[in-house]
Amino acid sequence: MNTPVRLALIGCGNQMQKNLIPFLQRTSQDYMPVVCVDPDATRATYVQTVTRAYEWKSSIDGVDVSSIDAAIIAVPPQASAELTEALVRQGVHCFVEKPAGPSTDRLRKLAAVLGDTPSNVRVQVGFNFRYAEAIRQLHALTSDVRNSPCAITIEFYSRHPSSPQWGVDTTVESWIRQNGVHAFDLARWLIPSPIARTDEHILVANDPDHFLATLTMHHTNGSLSTLRLGNQTQRFLVSVSVHAADGSVYSAPSLENVVLSRNAGMPSGMQLFGIKNLDHGWARSGFGPELEAFLTACSRGRSTGPYPTVDDALAGSVLCDKVLAGIQPLPRPACKIA
Numbered sequence: 001m002n003t004p005v006r007l008a009l010i011g012c013g014n015q016m017q018k019n020l021i022p023f024l025q026r027t028s029q030d031y032m033p034v035v036c037v038d039p040d041a042t043r044a045t046y047v048q049t050v051t052r053a054y055e056w057k058s059s060i061d062g063v064d065v066s067s068i069d070a071a072i073i074a075v076p077p078q079a080s081a082e083l084t085e086a087l088v089r090q091g092v093h094c095f096v097e098k099p100a101g102p103s104t105d106r107l108r109k110l111a112a113v114l115g116d117t118p119s120n121v122r123v124q125v126g127f128n129f130r131y132a133e134a135i136r137q138l139h140a141l142t143s144d145v146r147n148s149p150c151a152i153t154i155e156f157y158s159r160h161p162s163s164p165q166w167g168v169d170t171t172v173e174s175w176i177r178q179n180g181v182h183a184f185d186l187a188r189w190l191i192p193s194p195i196a197r198t199d200e201h202i203l204v205a206n207d208p209d210h211f212l213a214t215l216t217m218h219h220t221n222g223s224l225s226t227l228r229l230g231n232q233t234q235r236f237l238v239s240v241s242v243h244a245a246d247g248s249v250y251s252a253p254s255l256e257n258v259v260l261s262r263n264a265g266m267p268s269g270m271q272l273f274g275i276k277n278l279d280h281g282w283a284r285s286g287f288g289p290e291l292e293a294f295l296t297a298c299s300r301g302r303s304t305g306p307y308p309t310v311d312d313a314l315a316g317s318v319l320c321d322k323v324l325a326g327i328q329p330l331p332r333p334a335c336k337i338a
């Protein structure tokens, strides 16, 4: 039997409570929650109760690092980079939620620290859509197609954030850096070829807190990524298509299925993969498999294949910078003076 991975759960807010702990509790890996950390005592003690961790602390300064092997970090971006850096320096494996840092400069500094860290310390970034089953299947099914120049389309719509958060001035910047970065990561994962040029276009802009943007990224190998992003939506939606040069189109229209919608130019509609819609979301969301991969690597030092790193978060942040530089800020309406 493996020795359980001794865990610190750091940042006991929405993401930890709703998307990480429910999947942690379903993992097949042995783990032992040791400490919950959050300056908000109500949240920390709630997570302590749910996970049966031994204790809670208001800061990692109070954590005995020799009592943990790994940390799951779900805090706002500024604190993400600081906590990851501090823990990694002490040899603690870290799973850190995207975007893993507030800016390109901060992520570059974190990446440099990790470059000087022993390679057996794992730092995995929470780009969960790489682990979502339908997108994983699409990735595997199109590996040959993507070896040649192709075109991909990613639609990524989410209502959140719908106001500026975590120290960022505008909703568009908050949304792109703190959420839309998922779509950039997916585009880079599907087409690793470097990006030579980006074009940006705000399609709809009703008010400063809502937007719909179309971005194109021209890769040096001749591939094209088109991203449609925004928070003008009633519900979360991610959809990915890969267009091959021979006229075939492979699509994951949602996180539930993969379809060969066109076969060498002929209409097809053949379902290649499907998930029952009453599952508990383990494979659909990717939240379960990403934690399973992290714990497996921590407990056995075993390779679980490529995983999202701080270098990926850094590359995503560079794209956020490029895109934001090309999007004109939307003026806030002037206040009416009575």
Ligand SMILES: NC(=O)c1ccc[n+]([C@@H]2O[C@H](COP(=O)([O-])OP(=O)(O)OC[C@H]3O[C@@H](n4cnc5c(N)ncnc54)[C@H](O)[C@@H]3O)[C@@H](O)[C@H]2O)c1
Pocket (backbone or CB within 6 Å): 010, 011, 012, 013, 014, 015, 016, 037, 038, 039, 040, 043, 058, 059, 060, 074, 075, 076, 077, 079, 080, 083, 097, 098, 099, 100, 126, 127, 128, 178
């Ligand atoms: N992968 C995804 O799809 C996904 C989805 C949602 C959020 N996230 C990420 O998860 C992170 C947290 O988001 P959230 O929605 O849970 O935010 P939240 O505000 O609900 O929770 C964050 C928690 O971190 C705590 N915190 C702040 N600084 C801390 C510190 N130094 N030490 C310990 N705790 C600290 C806060 O008190 C709060 O309870 C963000 O980085 C966000 O981008 C990822």
